[in-house]
Amino acid sequence: MILTLSCPDQRGIVSRVSTFLFERGCNILDAQQFDDEETGVFFMRVVFDAEGADPKALRDEFAVLAGHLSMTWTLRDPADKYRVMILASKSDHCLADLLYRWRIEELPMELSAVVSNHPRDIYPHVDLDGLPFHHLPVTKATKLEQEAELWRLVQETKTDIVVLARYMQVLSDGLAAKLEGRCINIHHSFLPGFKGAKPYHQAHERGVKVIGASAHYVTADLDEGPIIEQDVERISHRDTPEDLVRKGRDIERRVLARALRWRLEDRVLLNGKKTVVFTD
Template identity: 60%
Template sequence: MAQSFTLALNCPDRPGIVHAVTGAIFAHGGNILESRQFDDRETGRFFLRIVFETQAAVSALSDAFASLASDLAMDWKVVPTGQPVKTLILVSKFDHCLGYLLYKTRMGELPMDIVAVASNHPANALTVSTIGDIPFHHLPITKDSKAEQEARIKALVEESGAELIILARYMQILSDDLAAYLSGRCINIHHSFLPSFKGAKPYHQAHARGVKMIGATAHYVTADLDEGPIIHQAAEAVTHEDSPDDLVRKGREIESRVLGRAVGWHVTHRVFPNGAKTVVFGN
């Protein structure tokens, strides 16, 4: 039986990349179902995502693409399409984003295997989410225990085999050490339309400035606070009649939706880091 695979790659741009890659797929009996590409003229890099069917073994495909990677200097991966991504979710008291991700996963709309949920608050502090049989870890933190708590997060990542870590309104600033450890595999939702209103209470900051639009930003985590490559953003109009609490309420909807969309693109291998930016083949 033919199996579907997703190939995602980027490399320095040069003539013949698509020909070489599709030729390798054809040589292994592959039939291309979907293909998206982007040539970034500013950076000189080429990005390609292909979904294809074949009866060839994963090992044979990996060997073929590894050979191409050597010639083309490719960063690449090929995975069975829809294969669940092992995911660790970190959350604080505001658990609306966690609840949204759990719902989308249980409905089969996000190919994730949620291996654990961890919080700096106990489970009974979460008011929305039904965690069920997913392992829950209470990781309290104080100013003096930050290093110890972050060491426990690292251990949890290693023990669970988590490939993706989501900060679903996890209201703690990561140390540079932990941010570097999670680099490239950690998505944060910021309750503001970055780069405006960074840091604490962005909705209150926005209200004080009389904004006419609020938003949310999903981005990859880096050591620079709230400045990682942006994956997705959305906004909603507000008026002078909206209080800070109104903005927070409306913001919850936007945050959940933006984070869900960004995570969905990541776990289906549609997001490519591109320096300080991303290339996103959204669906």
């Protein structure tokens, strides 16, 4: 079982949680905690063996303790995998990478759907056989209608997490609010950075020495959501814009995959405009 929690910091939280688990015959396998002294909020992630314990009774009893300590918490059996929907546009490198990692069981998830604003045949190099694929073309006239259809799909497929794998459509404020804390985007630069069209060309013109990518939660503020993971790569004056695009694709793939895996393993906790990430 995986327990995550956050609450106002106070003495004895670790002791009370570990005592609770011990008294119910649970064995702690891994525990990480962080006290944010700036906000006064305490964060914790505990992995434990609950063999023989009744999961429902465990949740009901922990809810009492959580209430006393004003906790925000989750308790999940990792065998109950999150259902993930992947959204993509023309660029398919992140989509292909996530599907490969899912197929080799590197990403512990159930794929609820693949959604694109382009038809399926735009992905000749991506293995989509047997996968639920939905084409939702978006124009200015149909944007709200297609977002309503997308939200219907999220609900119908019981999707837990939505991943924007280079999905080049800006979600409306309304949809972003509905997906708060459960929609991950990959941004093709090291935020904050060059925004708008052709970011790698802008970076090249400015002679930057490092390029990067950022995975973050989607919010109504464009590209301003809590950051989950980032990575960079050094470049030189010899690199062309095409070299930057090629290297950027590699960074985007690994950053998005790491961010999603950490979310699937309940390692990412929201901390206001930031995140606490208990990496492995």
